[in-house]
Amino acid sequence: MSKLVFKQLFEAESSTYTYIVGDDVTKEAVIIDPVDLTAARDAHLIEELGLDVKYALNTHVHADHITGTHALREYLPNAKSALSERSGGRADVYFKQGDHIRIGGFTLDVLETPGHTDGCVSFYVYGCGIVPLVFTGDAVLIRGCGRTDFQQGSSEVLYKSIWERIFTLPRETIIYPAHDYKGLTSSSVGEELAYNTRLLKKKEEFVEVMANLNLPYPKKIDAALPMNLADGDVKYVQNSK
């Protein structure tokens, strides 16, 4: 029976986690939320593991770093970039709520989890007897959640997404976020239901908390948004000017 290939990779400038998920028998794989700065490192690892990456997936149009999807084309010719059809961004393929992405014996279900941005999705992975995993992007962070103060953000929408689409998953589901700023690496649905004090608040209190986070804008936002809407391709950005 297939075993899951799983790698959690870190990009330190933006505290971003990139994930590689594959099937050790068929070698089919995806990479989730790659960063331009670490594309060569990730491609080297993929080559060492003998994986055939079908999709380079972004959970959303990131504001804090430039996606690695374009940079990876040089190394991974079979990989198609993919983004939610609600994101407004450019990609080879688009996905939507309820789509299934097959990776050998495993399935990734696309769960639309808007709120941080309109086009945010999470990927729920199961199959071959594994404890299920969910890649939550910037929707659920460990003991927190994504900010909602730019890029069509809405704290009401985020709260609904998380309570309806993430906190209804089996409690043992392991949560892998797109960022952590304190060195934590994973959580679970049960753990967040016990300790995520922000999301355990009533909706009205949550909205109040989110309106008063007072976080500085991400340092790279002005460069990152146009690049990520263009799938990380600087030539496309320049030609559109």
Ligand SMILES: N[C@@H](CCC(=O)N[C@@H](CSS)C(=O)NCC(=O)O)C(=O)O
């Ligand atoms: N300092 C970082 C940006 C930190 C930040 O704003 N993180 C976002 C996700 S990336 S847009 C967020 O939602 N944070 C929520 C939180 O509670 O920290 C930079 O300059 O890039």
